[in-house]
Structures are given as structure tokens and as C-alpha cells.
Amino acid sequence: MNADLVYVHLETVSNLILSYGISTRDFASALKRFPNHLLLLPPVDPDAALDTHTGFNTVSGTEEIQTYFSDKRKIARKWLDFRQSLYLEQLTPQEIAELLYLGHANTHLASPFYYKLQNDYVYLSLPDQMVKTYYRHLDHFYKVLNHSLKRHLQEKIPDTWFLFRRRASVADIDPVILRQLQPVFIDGALFAFQEVGLRQREIHIPIYYLNSRLKIVDDEWLNASQEKVAELVYDQSVQKWRLSVINESIFAQNLF
Known part of the structure; x- marks a missing residue:
């Protein structure tokens, strides 16, 4: 399986998250209070x-x-x-x-x-490093996702990409930004760290729409049927994140 990606599928009725690339370490690091x-x-x-x-x-x-x-x-x-x-x-x-x-x-x-x-939680390891987690409070998931995305960025990007090489000082992602991705999560979203790009002082993480409800995928995560619908952008000069939406219709179709 590919280590350079994070996959998220959200089932809103039971606050179920099917994921790949989000580790137990990410989960534990995000908890303010352990059970x-x-x-x-x-x-x-x-x-x-x-x-x-x-x-x-x-x-x-x-x-x-x-x-x-x-x-x-x-x-x-x-x-x-x-x-x-x-x-x-x-x-x-x-x-x-x-x-x-x-x-x-x-x-x-x-x-x-x-x-x-x-x-508050149910944690179920699945084959092929997939994980199912249930969150009583969905906001807790966005804290976990924040830790996971930051970790993947810090592990993927070379030191020379970071201003003053301050790899450990990457700012948290505003949970409002992550909640904006919820419509894409409902059908499955992929953060493709293998395609991360640097443009001037901004790091761009592509987000693909998989349109595969609760589908356990194999090594071929990306193919011609997947569409890049947004980018998560980190501006190092001001240490802030923003969401750059490419396909507005994908975000609108799952609003509820």
C-alpha cells in the first residue's frame, strides 16, 4: 500500500470514518484527554x-x-x-x-x-492498513486529521522546501477548512502527498474525489476516473492554510 497518501470516507449517519494513512499515533496525538x-x-x-x-x-x-x-x-x-x-x-x-x-x-x-x-470512540483495524473509526463528536476526527496531514507533510517534504528549515513548526489546519471538505469525504477523498508541489512559498497538496462509497481500494488509488477537485495549500510566509477549490459542483452536490 502507498504511504504517501491519506484517504477519508465519511458516513454521516453513524459518524463513521473509513481511512487509510491515519495512524494510531495521529489519533493519540490529537487527544487532549485520554480515555x-x-x-x-x-x-x-x-x-x-x-x-x-x-x-x-x-x-x-x-x-x-x-x-x-x-x-x-x-x-x-x-x-x-x-x-x-x-x-x-x-x-x-x-x-x-x-x-x-x-x-x-x-x-x-x-x-x-x-x-x-x-x-466516545470505536477503533477497528482492517486488512491492508485501513481503519474504521466511529466518533461520537465528529469535531474530534478533524483534530486527528489535522495531525495526520501535518505529519505526512513533514515526512514527505525535504528540509530545503521549508523556510529556515523549520519543519516542526508547521501550523495547525483551521478545523473550519477541514469541515469544508465534508461534502467530498462523503464519497471518498484522497490527499495525494506523492504529488505535493511547491510554488513560490506555498506548498500544494492535491485532493482527489474518488466517488467510491465505502470501497476498499487497492494499490491503484489514482486512475483516469479520479478527479482533482481541490488543493490544500500551506503558505509558509504567513504560516496559514487555505483551501483552493477547483470543482465547486462536487462540493455542492453533497451539502445537506
Whole structure:
């Protein structure tokens, strides 16, 4: 799979994000406050902390959760957060069965946000480095996306492209700009870092419209059917981002 791109598809009914190129590191870096507890969906590790009521592994405490997120050996991750351990004891057999289905089928039967658990997130690793995430508050996703896009830019662009070589000082992307991309996300958008260009003091990141709802794509991400509909532009001289729209009709057709 290509490491020089970020793919985002948004399903607005359940606040589901299907993505590629957004790492666990991006997710963890964007959180202002870590969850108190994680409930890990099967397979179960018998040597790790285990909740006897659900039969699932748990991770609790800021330090332990940070370690879990930063462990590069854990490629497959499937979890949701919960507020208090006491809440797990209140889950019914039906709700536990729904969690098993969530981990097995990588999709929800009912709402992915459980009243008893008070979870804000569901994180599901998929094959080929794709990830499904559910966000109770969609604004949290835009914070994660900001971190991911900045990281890809900093990793892709040579030092000589940055003014005074201040690679680490790239400004945050205004969430208003990222929310403007929501109509494109609904059908699938691709940030093509392999085609990043430098024009005077501006770095241009092409954004392609894939028009493939929840389609798991292969290595051929870009072909003649994909259209470049916008560019995310970083002006280094003022350290600000802007969105340059190329095809207004694509942005207008999914407005709701």
C-alpha cells in the first residue's frame, strides 16, 4: 500500500470514518484527554487484564493506555473506550453479543455508542492498513486529521522546501477548512502527498474525489476516473492554510 497518501470516507449517519494513512499515533496525538479505560475486542489475550463479566481484555490508566497506543507491535487494534469499570457489569448478554459482532464483522448492529459505556470512540483495524473509526463528536476526527496531514507533510517534504528549515513548526489546519471538505469525504477523498508541489512559498497538496462509497481500494488509488477537485495549500510566509477549490459542483452536490 502507498504511504504517501491519506484517504477519508465519511458516513454521516453513524459518524463513521473509513481511512487509510491515519495512524494510531495521529489519533493519540490529537487527544487532549485520554480515555479512562479501553475495552479491547477479541481475540482475547489470557495474559493481559481481563474483565470477568464480558470476557474481554481491558486497558486502564493514562500511562497504560499511552503504552498501548505507542506499541508498534500491536498492528491489529480493535477497541472502544468506556467511562467506569462498574459500567461493564451492567452490560446484558445481548449487548456483549453486539460487541462481539462489532469486532468480528467490523460494523455495528445497533448504535456504536453505548449508553452504559458512555464511549466516545470505536477503533477497528482492517486488512491492508485501513481503519474504521466511529466518533461520537465528529469535531474530534478533524483534530486527528489535522495531525495526520501535518505529519505526512513533514515526512514527505525535504528540509530545503521549508523556510529556515523549520519543519516542526508547521501550523495547525483551521478545523473550519477541514469541515469544508465534508461534502467530498462523503464519497471518498484522497490527499495525494506523492504529488505535493511547491510554488513560490506555498506548498500544494492535491485532493482527489474518488466517488467510491465505502470501497476498499487497492494499490491503484489514482486512475483516469479520479478527479482533482481541490488543493490544500500551506503558505509558509504567513504560516496559514487555505483551501483552493477547483470543482465547486462536487462540493455542492453533497451539502445537506
